[in-house]
Structures are given as C-alpha cells and as structure tokens.
Amino acid sequence: MKVGFIGLGAMGIAMARNLLRAGHEVTVWNRSPEPAQSLAGEGAKVASSPVEVVAAEAVVTMLANDAAVKSVFLDGGALDQMSKTTIHVNCATISVALAQDLTERHRARGLAYVAAPVFGRPDVAAARQLNIVVAGPAQAIETIRPLLDAMGQKTWPVGEEPFQANVVKIGGNLMIASAIEAMAEVASLGVAHGLDPAAMLNIYTSTLFACRAYQSYSGGIAARRYEPAGFKLELGLKDVRLALAAGDATNVSLPFGSALRDAMMSAVAAGDGHKDWSALGDVALRRSGLVSD
Amino acid sequence: MKVGFIGLGAMGIAMARNLLRAGHEVTVWNRSPEPAQSLAGEGAKVASSPVEVVAAEAVVTMLANDAAVKSVFLDGGALDQMSKTTIHVNCATISVALAQDLTERHRARGLAYVAAPVFGRPDVAAARQLNIVVAGPAQAIETIRPLLDAMGQKTWPVGEEPFQANVVKIGGNLMIASAIEAMAEVASLGVAHGLDPAAMLNIYTSTLFACRAYQSYSGGIAARRYEPAGFKLELGLKDVRLALAAGDATNVSLPFGSALRDAMMSAVAAGDGHKDWSALGDVALRRSGLVSD
Amino acid sequence: MKVGFIGLGAMGIAMARNLLRAGHEVTVWNRSPEPAQSLAGEGAKVASSPVEVVAAEAVVTMLANDAAVKSVFLDGGALDQMSKTTIHVNCATISVALAQDLTERHRARGLAYVAAPVFGRPDVAAARQLNIVVAGPAQAIETIRPLLDAMGQKTWPVGEEPFQANVVKIGGNLMIASAIEAMAEVASLGVAHGLDPAAMLNIYTSTLFACRAYQSYSGGIAARRYEPAGFKLELGLKDVRLALAAGDATNVSLPFGSALRDAMMSAVAAGDGHKDWSALGDVALRRSGLVSD
Amino acid sequence: MKVGFIGLGAMGIAMARNLLRAGHEVTVWNRSPEPAQSLAGEGAKVASSPVEVVAAEAVVTMLANDAAVKSVFLDGGALDQMSKTTIHVNCATISVALAQDLTERHRARGLAYVAAPVFGRPDVAAARQLNIVVAGPAQAIETIRPLLDAMGQKTWPVGEEPFQANVVKIGGNLMIASAIEAMAEVASLGVAHGLDPAAMLNIYTSTLFACRAYQSYSGGIAARRYEPAGFKLELGLKDVRLALAAGDATNVSLPFGSALRDAMMSAVAAGDGHKDWSALGDVALRRSGLVSD
Structure with missing residues (x-):
C-alpha cells in the first residue's frame, strides 16, 4: 500500500521500518529530520511537511501525546489536506476525549479514522511483536489490516468507535x-x-x-x-x-x-x-x- | 515420619492424604469427626483430641484462622503437651502478630516452630501442586522437608523467623x-x-x-x-x-x-x-x- | 467609578446591585437579557454585547466557569476591546491554569488583571457580606478597592499574582x-x-x-x-x-x-x-x- | 458522693481535683504514686491498689487506653471486687469493642457501667470546661450526674448503650x-x-x-x-x-x-x-x- 507515516520516535521508526520491509511504499515525516534520513536509506520517501504525507491510501501517525497530535495533525493542517479516500490510522496513546474529537473531525470531512494503539516497547516493535488494539469502521480496518499485520504480531479489534481502542x-x-x-x-x-x-x-x-x-x-x-x-x-x-x-x-x-x-x-x-x-x-x-x- | 495433623478442612484433608500417600504415619484430628473418619480408611489413625496428635516427630496444623489456632493449639492444650523433639509446622494463613506470639511460646518451651503457609486451593492441594513458603530454624526445616515435599510441588524458604513466611x-x-x-x-x-x-x-x-x-x-x-x-x-x-x-x-x-x-x-x-x-x-x-x- | 459588569447570575446580580447602591455608574451585560432589564430599573445601563461594557475604569466579571469566561471574554472579543486604562476584576471561581493564561494575555496587552473570587452565596452577596480574596498588582487593587468594598464585608489580599487568589x-x-x-x-x-x-x-x-x-x-x-x-x-x-x-x-x-x-x-x-x-x-x-x- | 478514681494522668488528676472541690469524698489510685500524693494534700484518700478504690457509690476510671483498662480493671481484679451498687463511670477513650466487652462483663455481674468520654485537654479539664459524652442505663447516669457536672461544663447523653458514647x-x-x-x-x-x-x-x-x-x-x-x-x-x-x-x-x-x-x-x-x-x-x-x- 501507499502509506504516509508521521512520527519517527523510538517506536515510530521501528514500525515504519517494518512497513517498508513488508513491501509497502512509505513516505515519512518527523519533526527532527534525522530519523527520516535514516529510513530514506531503507527505501522511504522523506516528506518536508506532514501535509505531503497524507496523499496516500493510509496515513499512520505515531506521535507522543495529545499536544503533538493537535500540533501536527490539526494545527499543522494535515487533516485539512487529507483526500476522502485516505484512512488515518492513529497508533498514539492519546486521551479518550481527543480520540472522540478526532473522530468527529474526520467524520465531518467524510474521512475514515481508525485508532490502533499498541502494547510493546521499541525492541518489541522492532521485532514486529507488538499487540495492536484497533477500533473504528469495520471497512476501514479491513483495508488497513495489512499495515497492522506488518507492524505487530496480533491485532485485537474491540469496537466500531475509535476511542474504544484508546x-x-x-x-x-x-x-x-x-x-x-x-x-x-x-x-x-x-x-x-x-x-x-x-x-x-x-x-x-x-x-x-x-x-x-x-x-x-x-x-x-x-x-x-x-x-x-x-x-x-x-x-x-x-x-x-x-x-x-x-x-x-x-x-x-x-x-x-x-x-x-x-x-x-x-x-x-x-x-x-x-x-x-x-x-x-x-x-x-x-x-x-x-x-x- | 510419624506425623500429627490438625485441621481437616478442604485444604487440610488433601494435604494429609498426600502425607499418607507418601508413606508417612499420620494421626489426624479435626473438630468435626467426618473428615477424620474418611482418612481412617486410607490408613490414618484418628485421635480423639488435639493433645493426642502432638506425640509425633512433627505436627502439621492447617487451621482456618487466628481464632482457630488459639482455640485448638493454645487454649486446647496441644502446645503444652508437645514433647521437646516435636516440630510444629503451621501451614495456616495467620497474622504476623500471632506468628510472632507462637514463635515466642514455642521458644520458651524449647520447641521448634516452622511456618509453612501455602499457595493453592483444594484442587491444587489434592494434585500436590501447592507452593509452600517456609520460614523457621534451618535445622527444623531440614528435618520436616520430606513432609513439605509430600504436600507441594515446591518449597520456598524465606528466612529464619517463622513470621516471615506469613x-x-x-x-x-x-x-x-x-x-x-x-x-x-x-x-x-x-x-x-x-x-x-x-x-x-x-x-x-x-x-x-x-x-x-x-x-x-x-x-x-x-x-x-x-x-x-x-x-x-x-x-x-x-x-x-x-x-x-x-x-x-x-x-x-x-x-x-x-x-x-x-x-x-x-x-x-x-x-x-x-x-x-x-x-x-x-x-x-x-x-x-x-x-x- | 465607571464600571462594566458581565455575568448576572444569582451572585452577579446581587453584586452589581450593591455597586449601584454605592453610587457607581454601572453598565451591565448578561447572556440572557432578563437580569439586565431588572437592574435597568435600578439605574444600570444595559449593554447589548460584552464588548460595549469594557469601556470603563473597571470591568467586573462574574461568570459561571472556565468555559463561560473563555466564551465571553476571550472568544467574544471583550479582552481585545479593553482600553489600556481599564482594570479587569474577575470574581469567578476559575481554574488556576485559566487565571495564569488570562494574566498573561492581559499583560501582553498592557492591561491590569485582578482576581477577586468571593466566599458566600447569593443571600450573603445581597447582604454585602461577601468575603473577597484578591490578588494582582498592588496599584490596580488600590484603584478598584472601592468596588470590592461596595460588594463585600471584607477584602483579603493574598499576593501579586492573580492566580493566588484563585x-x-x-x-x-x-x-x-x-x-x-x-x-x-x-x-x-x-x-x-x-x-x-x-x-x-x-x-x-x-x-x-x-x-x-x-x-x-x-x-x-x-x-x-x-x-x-x-x-x-x-x-x-x-x-x-x-x-x-x-x-x-x-x-x-x-x-x-x-x-x-x-x-x-x-x-x-x-x-x-x-x-x-x-x-x-x-x-x-x-x-x-x-x-x- | 463517695467516689473512687483510677488513673491520675494529666487529665485524670484535673478531673479528680474538681470532684474534690465539689465536695465529693474521693479515694484515688494511680500506678505511679506521685499524683495520688499530690491529691492527698487536697483531701483525697490514697488507696494502695485499684481493688480498694471500688468500694464506693461510683468509681471513675480515666486510663490511657485499652491495654491500661484491661490491665488495671480486668486483670487487676477491680471488676471482681465491685459491689452490686457501685457504678463504673469510664471516661477513657477506648475502642468500641472493649466498651462492648466491658458492658457485657458488668451486666453479667449485675453491675452498672456508664461510658463518659470527654472532649478537652488538661487545661480544659482543670477549668471544668470539658464536654462529656455519656451513654449507659438512664438510672445510672442520673445517679452519677453530679460527678459529671463537677467535672465538665456540659454533659451530652447519647444513648443507652455505653459504647455509643465511645x-x-x-x-x-x-x-x-x-x-x-x-x-x-x-x-x-x-x-x-x-x-x-x-x-x-x-x-x-x-x-x-x-x-x-x-x-x-x-x-x-x-x-x-x-x-x-x-x-x-x-x-x-x-x-x-x-x-x-x-x-x-x-x-x-x-x-x-x-x-x-x-x-x-x-x-x-x-x-x-x-x-x-x-x-x-x-x-x-x-x-x-x-x-x-
């Protein structure tokens, strides 16, 4: 799949790398450029802003917390640039309230939003052994399933409302x-x-x-x-x-x-x-x- | 070994039975007579009072709580009838305070006291799969070790002071x-x-x-x-x-x-x-x- | 003094009335118009928006909570319309975080901000028996002191930072x-x-x-x-x-x-x-x- | 009244002194003899054991805690020596459980037991300003009422069961x-x-x-x-x-x-x-x- 990836911390870089290894076409962006450069050597395209990343079948975000999600995805304009067919897969551990807010904002724009927070630390992510909890529209989850499979050992669907995964x-x-x-x-x-x-x-x-x-x-x-x-x-x-x-x-x-x-x-x-x-x-x-x- | 056993609740009866099966010579006592009768058919001697049970190399007690231990072992006179060579192995879940009190009372009489509370329910006890935590004088523990081995899958020594096992x-x-x-x-x-x-x-x-x-x-x-x-x-x-x-x-x-x-x-x-x-x-x-x- | 007053709930109306009785020239605004009309009969001018109220020596706000303060005073534009000489006296029970935020926003505009939350219920407010805790720049407090005196039985200054009163x-x-x-x-x-x-x-x-x-x-x-x-x-x-x-x-x-x-x-x-x-x-x-x- | 008094700590000595001042005939006992000697100069008789004190119309006890009450009043034999007409007024702050136990023990012997714990520190006791909470049989309370009046500013009856005062x-x-x-x-x-x-x-x-x-x-x-x-x-x-x-x-x-x-x-x-x-x-x-x- 054509995938955008935002947020290359210790977790994100390992997850993006596994997407690359599984053969997906990954465009990455990170606030500080080093991790993105490192992935470039492994086949990733490097975007110069979050906005460029969202032109994909799916965009995976793995940001640190509520503030980072708001800053990059909302205030940074990424949400506004998403095309109707892009599915947002948010793997970050965020608040239920923000998950509900993001769900509404995506819905209002006709966009699919999937929450897919993960259990596991960087070494577990690197070993593709994450447990991924997922919630959102069944159709969207089905579509991005190959991405989850590429990043974790098992996916645990829990509901139709994204916040439930959170x-x-x-x-x-x-x-x-x-x-x-x-x-x-x-x-x-x-x-x-x-x-x-x-x-x-x-x-x-x-x-x-x-x-x-x-x-x-x-x-x-x-x-x-x-x-x-x-x-x-x-x-x-x-x-x-x-x-x-x-x-x-x-x-x-x-x-x-x-x-x-x-x-x-x-x-x-x-x-x-x-x-x-x-x-x-x-x-x-x-x-x-x-x-x- | 020649063993006395006091307290044949759901746990005690299973533990006493395993002592019999391991070939120990077991004399039992219980407040209500039925469980003791049941064990009689498996080779146990049945005592008519706790006092008769303590004439053994070791006496194992598996009573319900602090009150039962006090009633049977202290007020009932069992402690006073113990011979100097008998080792008391208390498997009950009792308070730290009572464990300390019992330790003192045994010491004052020159008697060895070992605490050996167990993890596991009746079915686990029956299957000889208990985990037994033990504390007390090293020599005494060594002596009664075959009893612990007959009742549990593993014994975990934690110290010289009996209350530590509790x-x-x-x-x-x-x-x-x-x-x-x-x-x-x-x-x-x-x-x-x-x-x-x-x-x-x-x-x-x-x-x-x-x-x-x-x-x-x-x-x-x-x-x-x-x-x-x-x-x-x-x-x-x-x-x-x-x-x-x-x-x-x-x-x-x-x-x-x-x-x-x-x-x-x-x-x-x-x-x-x-x-x-x-x-x-x-x-x-x-x-x-x-x-x- | 020429005073604006925003927020005529059960508390606010009693406080504004006491300002009128003490001879101050009071312009009032409230989301629902009834309480303002009632005060009109007692000499208050009635403004049609919060923005009109802030053209005064002091503006007293007595809004219900953080959300109301943000909605009326920040999003509603009142802050932006304040003149450099107007002192904002916020009597509401709001969060420390919002108090700090408001302080910064006023400072950035060169405006004086005083927090003056009160102890007492509507009947106490009506009887001019409120205890008023006040914090902010000493000069500003000195200037608006007659207003506090008109609304409460006693004023308790606690510091230079408005949030301290909160x-x-x-x-x-x-x-x-x-x-x-x-x-x-x-x-x-x-x-x-x-x-x-x-x-x-x-x-x-x-x-x-x-x-x-x-x-x-x-x-x-x-x-x-x-x-x-x-x-x-x-x-x-x-x-x-x-x-x-x-x-x-x-x-x-x-x-x-x-x-x-x-x-x-x-x-x-x-x-x-x-x-x-x-x-x-x-x-x-x-x-x-x-x-x- | 002829009163026995047991327990002359900082509180007890002040309370016993007020009984003397009110004209009661007081016999005192305390574990350490000094406080008793000091009261002797003010008219108190000094007993050499708690047992001697209970030959009175009422015996007031003001001991430090549960352990002291048990030691002096139960194990020390005072309870066993009380005559049927003596009323025990226990002013100590003790556990509800001990209060219930004492009540039963007194009842079994046909003795009246009143709980009368006090609010106030030694200086308050000295100034006869204690607030005394009292519970027990109405008749017994009526009888010892002059003693409570001599020790406190006010007595608060709360029930028939002594433990309720505790x-x-x-x-x-x-x-x-x-x-x-x-x-x-x-x-x-x-x-x-x-x-x-x-x-x-x-x-x-x-x-x-x-x-x-x-x-x-x-x-x-x-x-x-x-x-x-x-x-x-x-x-x-x-x-x-x-x-x-x-x-x-x-x-x-x-x-x-x-x-x-x-x-x-x-x-x-x-x-x-x-x-x-x-x-x-x-x-x-x-x-x-x-x-x-």
Missing part, C-alpha cells in the same frame, strides 16, 4: 502501573519484616504472577534499580491521568488510579520522574521510612 | 486482590465506554497478564459470575486486614490495601461477602452507577 | 467539601452503631466545630435532606477537580481531594448531582449498606 | 484529624503556589472555619511548629485506628480515616510521632517535595 490501551497501562504498585507495597512490607525483596517477589513471579507485566519490573524494584528507564515514570503518570480523565467523563471512580496518581506525583516531586515507573518502589520505601534518600 | 503469604494474597481490583476498575471503565469486558480483559490476560492470578478471575468479572466462590470475599477481606495489620505494626502504608479494604467492605455491606472475591467487579460497577443491583 | 478560593471550597465528607463518614459510623446522627453532629457543631462550614450542613446530613441545593454537588465536584488540577500542576497530592472526587462521582452516578453537596451523606450511607436507595 | 468520642477525634489534614493539604497547595500559608489559613479560620478545631492548629501548621505537642500524633493515630476498627466491625468505610492512617503512619515513620498531630502539615509538604527534612 480505552483499552489506557486501561492496560493502568493495569501495568497497578502491578508495579502492588509489588512496591508488598516489597516494602517485606523489607520492613526483614525479608529479601528479590526472593519474595521471585516467589510470586515464578507462580501466580508468572507473566511479563510482573517479571519486567520485579527485579528492578527489588534492587532499587530504576535506570535506564524502560518507560519513564512521568509518562506513566500521564497515562494514569488519561485513565482518570476517562473515568471523570463517565463517573467511573478508579481508586487504584487515584492512589497511583498520588504515588507517582510523589516520585516526580522527589526528582524521579525521568526514572523507570517501577521507581514507585522507592515511593513505598520512603513513605514508610525504610529509605531516606 | 508475610510472604499475606503479601501474595494482597497481590491477588490487587490484580482483581485492577481488572474490576478497568472493566468498569470499559463498560462505561461501551466495550465488552470479556474481550477487553482477554487482551490483557493473553499478553502482558498471561498468568494465573489474572486468568483465574477475568472471566468471572467479565460475566459478573461470582458463584460458586473459589475463595470467599469475606476471607479475602480477612487477609487484606492481615496485610494492613502487618503494615500497622511497622509503619508501612499500603494504599492499595486501604482501597481494597473499603471496596471489600462495600461488597460485604451489599451482601456479597460469601461470593468469590472477584465480586469486587460488582463493587466497581455499582459505585459508577453501571449496575443497580 | 488558589485560596479553590482551597477553601476543598475545605468545605472535606468538612461535609468528615461529617458524612462520622454520621454513617454513628448510624451503624444505633446513634441519632442529628444528636451526634449537634455535639460537634456546638463545641469544637461551632462554625458555619459545619453548621450549614450538619442538619441536612442528619436528616438526609439535600434539596433545595444551596450549592449543587456537581458544582462542588467541579471545584474539587480545580483543586486536583492545581495540585497536578505542582506535584501536590491531595488525598482528601481524591477521596472527595470519588465520592462525588459516586453521587453523580447515583443521580444526586443536582442536589446539595452535603448529599455526600448518602454516599457514605450507601457504600456501607445503611440505605439502599 | 463512638461519638472516636468520631469527634476523626473529625479533628480530618480538619488538620484538610488544612495541611490546602496549605501545601498554597505553598506550592507561592502563598503565605499563615495568611491563607487565617482567611478560612476567620470566616467559615472560625471554630476551635481549626483555630487550634492553623498557626502551627502555617509555621511548621509542632512542639510542644498538645496531642501527640501517635495518640491521634491510635484514635484514627479506633475509628477504622469501629468501621471494620460494621462494614462502614471511612475513606478519610484511611487517608489519615496512611499520612499519620508516614509521620511516625519520619520520626514525628511524638510531635503534635498537626505535624500532618509536614507530611503534606514532604510528599509534594516542598520540604526535604
């Missing part, structure tokens, strides 16, 4: 954060009782909790090793806030979400916002006086 | 309850946004959360099917309170624990205490007005 | 909501123990808590009488969210704020958003199973 | 703690926005919150002056736990109570347990990174 993504991140906090609390209880947190968490992650969400973070929590960050705490806080905002809009209380928000703000206040979000482990230790720094 | 067990149950609540919150967010909670939770439990703690409960939460109870919510609440009490004693705050306590009390107040603890799913739906019953 | 107002509302929730929790504890909540709360409000924030709500909570609303719960929720947002922007956790948000959303989900915010009393009773409706 | 006392302390935390949160929000917390809190305590519960603590919070302690934070934590325990027994969730427990434990963990409970102010500042010590 709810699933946001909910998933809330669950990961909850898994981290649960380990942090239990580890602090263990430390207070003279236990080795590594041995303690190992029991859980070898049995009932033998899954990636736990195994990815238990070692770091036990060792208080939060750098380099796999996923920065300040980004995790952003995502928890997206969940709380989605709850706010529908009167859904999220007690764990509120507790996470407070703990993560405490981490940021302590200067740990740039560390991995498993630095929640230190928040738990600090509030119980088990570490002083 | 902390690991209590912490593990807090983690399971947290996993349930996280799914309950996210599912309610999904329902409020028109998603099918079964499809939504399936994505998580097929990928990052592909482990037993989640897979055991996601289906029930999605279908609002909380009976029959695998583990009653009121017992889960008891265990969450054990975690909070252990935190209270060491100034360790457990924000998730507090949130769980409140949600579980709300479930009990709504008449759901006897249902499975995944009935936290309904607490989340009710507080957001998504169901009215 | 923080004080938002914080005050968080404190009132906290007072209500504290009474709601304690009353539910009393009810669960067979106490008469009216007698119970009366002890507190006659002694340590003999102040308006408590005495205004204790009777309604005890009697479960939440209508007519003195201040609607959904507006209280809006203000709690303003506090949480101000905390979000500065990494300040507000555990009471989070608890309030959840309880208030639960009230809205139960259909009580239009009732008085003391309907938190019913949230407490419901979550403990003490009432079923 | 619920009112515990609830009142939860409300005071909530008032402190509300000020702590709002002050930290103010500090984060450059406000002077003293000026900010002064606005509230001069208007809507012009009552003792707030005015007693606002200055200390604003100045971060928590010593000397008027009421130690660790005692406040004990009382918050009494409230949570009363809620636990009746399925009443207390979200503010849980938040207070966590914040107070954090204070204790930081070494502030011996400071005034308004040291919650520092917990709020620390968790937001606004102070580092």
Whole structure:
C-alpha cells in the first residue's frame, strides 16, 4: 500500500521500518529530520511537511501525546489536506476525549479514522511483536489490516468507535502501573519484616504472577534499580491521568488510579520522574521510612 | 515420619492424604469427626483430641484462622503437651502478630516452630501442586522437608523467623486482590465506554497478564459470575486486614490495601461477602452507577 | 467609578446591585437579557454585547466557569476591546491554569488583571457580606478597592499574582467539601452503631466545630435532606477537580481531594448531582449498606 | 458522693481535683504514686491498689487506653471486687469493642457501667470546661450526674448503650484529624503556589472555619511548629485506628480515616510521632517535595 507515516520516535521508526520491509511504499515525516534520513536509506520517501504525507491510501501517525497530535495533525493542517479516500490510522496513546474529537473531525470531512494503539516497547516493535488494539469502521480496518499485520504480531479489534481502542490501551497501562504498585507495597512490607525483596517477589513471579507485566519490573524494584528507564515514570503518570480523565467523563471512580496518581506525583516531586515507573518502589520505601534518600 | 495433623478442612484433608500417600504415619484430628473418619480408611489413625496428635516427630496444623489456632493449639492444650523433639509446622494463613506470639511460646518451651503457609486451593492441594513458603530454624526445616515435599510441588524458604513466611503469604494474597481490583476498575471503565469486558480483559490476560492470578478471575468479572466462590470475599477481606495489620505494626502504608479494604467492605455491606472475591467487579460497577443491583 | 459588569447570575446580580447602591455608574451585560432589564430599573445601563461594557475604569466579571469566561471574554472579543486604562476584576471561581493564561494575555496587552473570587452565596452577596480574596498588582487593587468594598464585608489580599487568589478560593471550597465528607463518614459510623446522627453532629457543631462550614450542613446530613441545593454537588465536584488540577500542576497530592472526587462521582452516578453537596451523606450511607436507595 | 478514681494522668488528676472541690469524698489510685500524693494534700484518700478504690457509690476510671483498662480493671481484679451498687463511670477513650466487652462483663455481674468520654485537654479539664459524652442505663447516669457536672461544663447523653458514647468520642477525634489534614493539604497547595500559608489559613479560620478545631492548629501548621505537642500524633493515630476498627466491625468505610492512617503512619515513620498531630502539615509538604527534612 501507499502509506504516509508521521512520527519517527523510538517506536515510530521501528514500525515504519517494518512497513517498508513488508513491501509497502512509505513516505515519512518527523519533526527532527534525522530519523527520516535514516529510513530514506531503507527505501522511504522523506516528506518536508506532514501535509505531503497524507496523499496516500493510509496515513499512520505515531506521535507522543495529545499536544503533538493537535500540533501536527490539526494545527499543522494535515487533516485539512487529507483526500476522502485516505484512512488515518492513529497508533498514539492519546486521551479518550481527543480520540472522540478526532473522530468527529474526520467524520465531518467524510474521512475514515481508525485508532490502533499498541502494547510493546521499541525492541518489541522492532521485532514486529507488538499487540495492536484497533477500533473504528469495520471497512476501514479491513483495508488497513495489512499495515497492522506488518507492524505487530496480533491485532485485537474491540469496537466500531475509535476511542474504544484508546480505552483499552489506557486501561492496560493502568493495569501495568497497578502491578508495579502492588509489588512496591508488598516489597516494602517485606523489607520492613526483614525479608529479601528479590526472593519474595521471585516467589510470586515464578507462580501466580508468572507473566511479563510482573517479571519486567520485579527485579528492578527489588534492587532499587530504576535506570535506564524502560518507560519513564512521568509518562506513566500521564497515562494514569488519561485513565482518570476517562473515568471523570463517565463517573467511573478508579481508586487504584487515584492512589497511583498520588504515588507517582510523589516520585516526580522527589526528582524521579525521568526514572523507570517501577521507581514507585522507592515511593513505598520512603513513605514508610525504610529509605531516606 | 510419624506425623500429627490438625485441621481437616478442604485444604487440610488433601494435604494429609498426600502425607499418607507418601508413606508417612499420620494421626489426624479435626473438630468435626467426618473428615477424620474418611482418612481412617486410607490408613490414618484418628485421635480423639488435639493433645493426642502432638506425640509425633512433627505436627502439621492447617487451621482456618487466628481464632482457630488459639482455640485448638493454645487454649486446647496441644502446645503444652508437645514433647521437646516435636516440630510444629503451621501451614495456616495467620497474622504476623500471632506468628510472632507462637514463635515466642514455642521458644520458651524449647520447641521448634516452622511456618509453612501455602499457595493453592483444594484442587491444587489434592494434585500436590501447592507452593509452600517456609520460614523457621534451618535445622527444623531440614528435618520436616520430606513432609513439605509430600504436600507441594515446591518449597520456598524465606528466612529464619517463622513470621516471615506469613508475610510472604499475606503479601501474595494482597497481590491477588490487587490484580482483581485492577481488572474490576478497568472493566468498569470499559463498560462505561461501551466495550465488552470479556474481550477487553482477554487482551490483557493473553499478553502482558498471561498468568494465573489474572486468568483465574477475568472471566468471572467479565460475566459478573461470582458463584460458586473459589475463595470467599469475606476471607479475602480477612487477609487484606492481615496485610494492613502487618503494615500497622511497622509503619508501612499500603494504599492499595486501604482501597481494597473499603471496596471489600462495600461488597460485604451489599451482601456479597460469601461470593468469590472477584465480586469486587460488582463493587466497581455499582459505585459508577453501571449496575443497580 | 465607571464600571462594566458581565455575568448576572444569582451572585452577579446581587453584586452589581450593591455597586449601584454605592453610587457607581454601572453598565451591565448578561447572556440572557432578563437580569439586565431588572437592574435597568435600578439605574444600570444595559449593554447589548460584552464588548460595549469594557469601556470603563473597571470591568467586573462574574461568570459561571472556565468555559463561560473563555466564551465571553476571550472568544467574544471583550479582552481585545479593553482600553489600556481599564482594570479587569474577575470574581469567578476559575481554574488556576485559566487565571495564569488570562494574566498573561492581559499583560501582553498592557492591561491590569485582578482576581477577586468571593466566599458566600447569593443571600450573603445581597447582604454585602461577601468575603473577597484578591490578588494582582498592588496599584490596580488600590484603584478598584472601592468596588470590592461596595460588594463585600471584607477584602483579603493574598499576593501579586492573580492566580493566588484563585488558589485560596479553590482551597477553601476543598475545605468545605472535606468538612461535609468528615461529617458524612462520622454520621454513617454513628448510624451503624444505633446513634441519632442529628444528636451526634449537634455535639460537634456546638463545641469544637461551632462554625458555619459545619453548621450549614450538619442538619441536612442528619436528616438526609439535600434539596433545595444551596450549592449543587456537581458544582462542588467541579471545584474539587480545580483543586486536583492545581495540585497536578505542582506535584501536590491531595488525598482528601481524591477521596472527595470519588465520592462525588459516586453521587453523580447515583443521580444526586443536582442536589446539595452535603448529599455526600448518602454516599457514605450507601457504600456501607445503611440505605439502599 | 463517695467516689473512687483510677488513673491520675494529666487529665485524670484535673478531673479528680474538681470532684474534690465539689465536695465529693474521693479515694484515688494511680500506678505511679506521685499524683495520688499530690491529691492527698487536697483531701483525697490514697488507696494502695485499684481493688480498694471500688468500694464506693461510683468509681471513675480515666486510663490511657485499652491495654491500661484491661490491665488495671480486668486483670487487676477491680471488676471482681465491685459491689452490686457501685457504678463504673469510664471516661477513657477506648475502642468500641472493649466498651462492648466491658458492658457485657458488668451486666453479667449485675453491675452498672456508664461510658463518659470527654472532649478537652488538661487545661480544659482543670477549668471544668470539658464536654462529656455519656451513654449507659438512664438510672445510672442520673445517679452519677453530679460527678459529671463537677467535672465538665456540659454533659451530652447519647444513648443507652455505653459504647455509643465511645463512638461519638472516636468520631469527634476523626473529625479533628480530618480538619488538620484538610488544612495541611490546602496549605501545601498554597505553598506550592507561592502563598503565605499563615495568611491563607487565617482567611478560612476567620470566616467559615472560625471554630476551635481549626483555630487550634492553623498557626502551627502555617509555621511548621509542632512542639510542644498538645496531642501527640501517635495518640491521634491510635484514635484514627479506633475509628477504622469501629468501621471494620460494621462494614462502614471511612475513606478519610484511611487517608489519615496512611499520612499519620508516614509521620511516625519520619520520626514525628511524638510531635503534635498537626505535624500532618509536614507530611503534606514532604510528599509534594516542598520540604526535604
């Protein structure tokens, strides 16, 4: 397919590369030019503005957050330049409210909008092992299916309304954060009782909790090793806030979400916002006086 | 080995049976006589009081809670009748405070006390697939190791102080309850946004959360099917309170624990205490007005 | 002084009337024309658009919320029409973020901006008994002081930055909501123990808590009488969210704020958003199973 | 009346002295002898054991906590020595559970038991300005009314079941703690926005919150002056736990109570347990990174 691709961060570049490898004709754009140049050597065309990218069967966007989407896609004029036959596939983790707003704006112009947020980090994206949650008009999803197949190991359709995919993504991140906090609390209880947190968490992650969400973070929590960050705490806080905002809009209380928000703000206040979000482990230790720094 | 066994509930009877099958000489006692009679047919001797059971190399206790341990083992006189060479292996999920008290009482009498709480339900116990967390004097653990091997698939030693095994067990149950609540919150967010909670939770439990703690409960939460109870919510609440009490004693705050306590009390107040603890799913739906019953 | 006045809701009309009574020359505007006509009979000039109102020494705005301020004052063009000598006195309860944005926009145009949110309901406003919190450039405050004196019993200056007055107002509302929730929790504890909540709360409000924030709500909570609303719960929720947002922007956790948000959303989900915010009393009773409706 | 008095701490000594001044015949006992000797000079008889004190028309106990009551009154044998006509007036702040247990034990012996916990600190007790909450059999209360009148400014009867007075006392302390935390949160929000917390809190305590519960603590919070302690934070934590325990027994969730427990434990963990409970102010500042010590 002829595909435009906007947003070549660590995730986006890996995803665009997999589109190229699958034989798609990809035109890319990124705010800073380096990543685009790197892909040029692998067959991508490089556009000089987002507007040039949207003249394609589909345009995939993988921007950092709500602000970037608004800046590039709305204020930057990309939306206004899309042809009626182009399908917008938005892979970013954005707010439900923005997803709803984008859906309306596309509809008003007769354009197809598909939300396709992904689970997985850059190395997972590079290995084409992403899990992609997708929502939008069935016909549009069918059309862009080859793109999703080229970028991930599996696609999970969840509904006709694009924002529904964002709810699933946001909910998933809330669950990961909850898994981290649960380990942090239990580890602090263990430390207070003279236990080795590594041995303690190992029991859980070898049995009932033998899954990636736990195994990815238990070692770091036990060792208080939060750098380099796999996923920065300040980004995790952003995502928890997206969940709380989605709850706010529908009167859904999220007690764990509120507790996470407070703990993560405490981490940021302590200067740990740039560390991995498993630095929640230190928040738990600090509030119980088990570490002083 | 010559073993006494006290407490033949659904868990205890399965564990005692596995001791018999492994060739140990087991004398059993239970408050109500039926389970003991049933084991008699499989080779167990049946004692008429707890006191008769403790004349053994080891006595394994699997009682329901703190009150039962106090009633049978302390007030009932079993402790006073133990010979110096008998090792007490307490498999019950009890409070850290009682574990510490029992340790002191055994020490004062020159007796060995080992805590060996287990992860797993009756069917897991029957299949000899329990994970057993053990703490106590190394020599005593070494001696009773064949008993643990006969009852579980794996033994996890965590320390010299018996209460440390109880902390690991209590912490593990807090983690399971947290996993349930996280799914309950996210599912309610999904329902409020028109998603099918079964499809939504399936994505998580097929990928990052592909482990037993989640897979055991996601289906029930999605279908609002909380009976029959695998583990009653009121017992889960008891265990969450054990975690909070252990935190209270060491100034360790457990924000998730507090949130769980409140949600579980709300479930009990709504008449759901006897249902499975995944009935936290309904607490989340009710507080957001998504169901009215 | 020559004063423009925008926003004649229940609060605004009482405040504008007091300006007229103090001899100021007042030109008014309101989205719906009736309140303006009513003031015309008392000497006010009636403008046909917000833009006409700002040709004055000062313009006082008393709009409902952030959206109304943006719609009328920013999008409606009032700001653009202000002369360099006009001082904007914003009495509305708005977000800290909007206060900061408005301050910048005024500064960029060389205009003076003063925040002057008020404590008190319409009857208090009518009686000229408002407490007015004020922040902004000292010179501007000095100039508009006669207006504040005409509208309230006392003015409380808190700083040079306008948003600081909004923080004080938002914080005050968080404190009132906290007072209500504290009474709601304690009353539910009393009810669960067979106490008469009216007698119970009366002890507190006659002694340590003999102040308006408590005495205004204790009777309604005890009697479960939440209508007519003195201040609607959904507006209280809006203000709690303003506090949480101000905390979000500065990494300040507000555990009471989070608890309030959840309880208030639960009230809205139960259909009580239009009732008085003391309907938190019913949230407490419901979550403990003490009432079923 | 002929009165026995047990427990001469700072509160008890002032209360016993007021009984003497009102002309009652008072026999006192205290664990450490000094306070009793001091009262001897004012006309009190000094007993050498609690058992000697209960031979009276009424015995007033003012012990520190549940443990002291159990130790002195139950294990110490005082209850067993009471004559059928003696009325026990327990002024201590104890748990609802112990109040219920004491009531049963007295009933089983045909003895009258009255709970009469007090609001007020030692200086208030000395000035005979206590507010006394009372519950128990109407006849018994009528009989001991002169004693309550001699010790406090006002007596507040709340029910026939003694524990009900304890619920009112515990609830009142939860409300005071909530008032402190509300000020702590709002002050930290103010500090984060450059406000002077003293000026900010002064606005509230001069208007809507012009009552003792707030005015007693606002200055200390604003100045971060928590010593000397008027009421130690660790005692406040004990009382918050009494409230949570009363809620636990009746399925009443207390979200503010849980938040207070966590914040107070954090204070204790930081070494502030011996400071005034308004040291919650520092917990709020620390968790937001606004102070580092």
